[in-house]
Amino acid sequence: MSEDIYGEGPLKIYWRNPLHSDRRIVVCENPDIDEAVNRLNEAFSEKRVVIVVGSCWVDYRGRASSKLEPGERIVIVKEDGAVLVHRSKGYEPINWQPSGCILQVFKEEDNLVIKAVKRTPHEVVTMFFDRIHFLSTFKLVDEGEFSLYASEEDMQRAILAEPSLIEDGFKPIDYERKVKPGFVDVYGIDRDGRIVVVEIKRRTAGKEAVLQLAKYVETLRRSLGREVRGILAAPEISRDARQLLLSLGLDFRRVDPKKCSELLRRKEERRIVDFFYHP
Amino acid sequence: MSEDIYGEGPLKIYWRNPLHSDRRIVVCENPDIDEAVNRLNEAFSEKRVVIVVGSCWVDYRGRASSKLEPGERIVIVKEDGAVLVHRSKGYEPINWQPSGCILQVFKEEDNLVIKAVKRTPHEVVTMFFDRIHFLSTFKLVDEGEFSLYASEEDMQRAILAEPSLIEDGFKPIDYERKVKPGFVDVYGIDRDGRIVVVEIKRRTAGKEAVLQLAKYVETLRRSLGREVRGILAAPEISRDARQLLLSLGLDFRRVDPKKCSELLRRKEERRIVDFFYHP
DNA sequence: CGTGCCAGGTGCCAT
DNA sequence: ATGGCACTTGGCACG
Numbered sequence: 071m072s073e074d075i076y077g078e079g080p081l082k083i084y085w086r087n088p089l090h091s092d093r094r095i096v097v098c099e100n101p102d103i104d105e106a107v108n109r110l111n112e113a114f115s116e117k118r119v120v121i122v123v124g125s126c127w128v129d130y131r132g133r134a135s136s137k138l139e140p141g142e143r144i145v146i147v148k149e150d151g152a153v154l155v156h157r158s159k160g161y162e163p164i165n166w167q168p169s170g171c172i173l174q175v176f177k178e179e180d181n182l183v184i185k186a187v188k189r190t191p192h193e194v195v196t197m198f199f200d201r202i203h204f205l206s207t208f209k210l211v212d213e214g215e216f217s218l219y220a221s222e223e224d225m226q227r228a229i230l231a232e233p234s235l236i237e238d239g240f241k242p243i244d245y246e247r248k249v250k251p252g253f254v255d256v257y258g259i260d261r262d263g264r265i266v267v268v269e270i271k272r273r274t275a276g277k278e279a280v281l282q283l284a285k286y287v288e289t290l291r292r293s294l295g296r297e298v299r300g301i302l303a304a305p306e307i308s309r310d311a312r313q314l315l316l317s318l319g320l321d322f323r324r325v326d327p328k329k330c331s332e333l334l335r336r337k338e339e340r341r342i343v344d345f346f347y348h349p
Numbered sequence: 350m351s352e353d354i355y356g357e358g359p360l361k362i363y364w365r366n367p368l369h370s371d372r373r374i375v376v377c378e379n380p381d382i383d384e385a386v387n388r389l390n391e392a393f394s395e396k397r398v399v400i401v402v403g404s405c406w407v408d409y410r411g412r413a414s415s416k417l418e419p420g421e422r423i424v425i426v427k428e429d430g431a432v433l434v435h436r437s438k439g440y441e442p443i444n445w446q447p448s449g450c451i452l453q454v455f456k457e458e459d460n461l462v463i464k465a466v467k468r469t470p471h472e473v474v475t476m477f478f479d480r481i482h483f484l485s486t487f488k489l490v491d492e493g494e495f496s497l498y499a500s501e502e503d504m505q506r507a508i509l510a511e512p513s514l515i516e517d518g519f520k521p522i523d524y525e526r527k528v529k530p531g532f533v534d535v536y537g538i539d540r541d542g543r544i545v546v547v548e549i550k551r552r553t554a555g556k557e558a559v560l561q562l563a564k565y566v567e568t569l570r571r572s573l574g575r576e577v578r579g580i581l582a583a584p585e586i587s588r589d590a591r592q593l594l595l596s597l598g599l600d601f602r603r604v605d606p607k608k609c610s611e612l613l614r615r616k617e618e619r620r621i622v623d624f625f626y627h628p
Numbered sequence: 629c630g631t632g633c634c635a636g637g638t639g640c641c642a643t
Numbered sequence: 644a645t646g647g648c649a650c651t652t653g654g655c656a657c658g
Binding site for chain 2: 630631632635636637638639642643
């Protein structure tokens, strides 16, 4: 029976059963404070993921500080020590601690206290529970790969692979080139041999992007002592950014992140086809 | 017995029991796909909060697109439709949907499919589960107030309440004053009657902050046709931001967000004392 | 470690 | 809807 725990079959749920130390899922409904303390201590020491649903209040002290008055929330503690306090609405946690914090759990005046401490910067999140509706701890097996497409990095790679996305005759020389402080996304020469700086934005470019580009162009113009063109590559440009761009003598080139991602995929497919079917 | 559901006593957990339509917490371990579909449909229609732990893969298409290969994760769906897919590590969800999206749940090829669709921009997150270890749905009662201290807003209020934080003789006239595009944090006159623009940052100010301040100063200088001073108020300023600041003839004033928050608290206490004990 | 910069940023509030 | 901006922004890459 206990062999199933290690097998590939459906996960077993053990109910208030402390005997199987490597069981994968533990669920307690309405545990008392002492039981919760025990469960959490064992979960933290075994780096298990924890979900607590209950009535709590939360203090935070660190770069800023905050106070959350009592209410029912979901608290998640991950195996790397990341802590999330979620209310019933919204994308963002109301309180949190990024990964790498140290966890303590104890009972104090009939409340369950979970303390999450991080240093540099020194920050403390303290959660007080006076009632726990539900507590679950488990190990998640997750080796699945995550791939994101149509990011700014995809745009950069696509431009390097297919420079005509910027303009005909454009030849990239370098990318992520350090300039003063900051990095030029792509750096190259145009069909007339002029130096070109390309600033890439994956969404509508604002004035900030234009100023960033202008800064690089100006810095390079001075250090090289010759003409430098600046091209802003983005799917869209805001009205006043366009105005500023023109007044600074810079260019805009419409580049769509999704098309970049598709272009890369096609190139990759062709590479694979070439590899397998080349005569 | 069913009266307890409405009472103030500990929440009841009903196990695979579809009869109590307003029970507050439902927990299913290892439900089959059909049961999960039913539970989720009822949860979404009743705007219950949902936690699913199981083996899933996730597709996202929208501003960008992403693919998450199979693995065990925690999925949370909140009562406003916010969706979070969390892996075993890290502060951030690996996939998500902000609040306000439309949810569908169905069975497809023996998998549970949860689809979360949002418009403007059109984005779709689709989660496929081939095994559900654990599913819980519930209503969270949460009216607790949240207060954040030592935010930029606290700094602004503190400077308005105690202008000497900027410099002796400084007199604020306005705040959040609209300038061209943008808002001046605090606007006033110094001891010599010169116009002063204050830009506040709650953490180390970088060049961006300096440029922001310079923009306001320049705009006001032109529109008023007279000298305008610019003061950057922040707990710290980065090295090259300081250099830039000096080259632009702007000033820096060290202001600590926590001290601002304490100052406000003291002022508030005094206000209350005055109110109760004034002769 | 600080500094710079991206993010599917999100959220809040303004016109 | 768009714009401007703060955020305990988090995260990464680099000096």
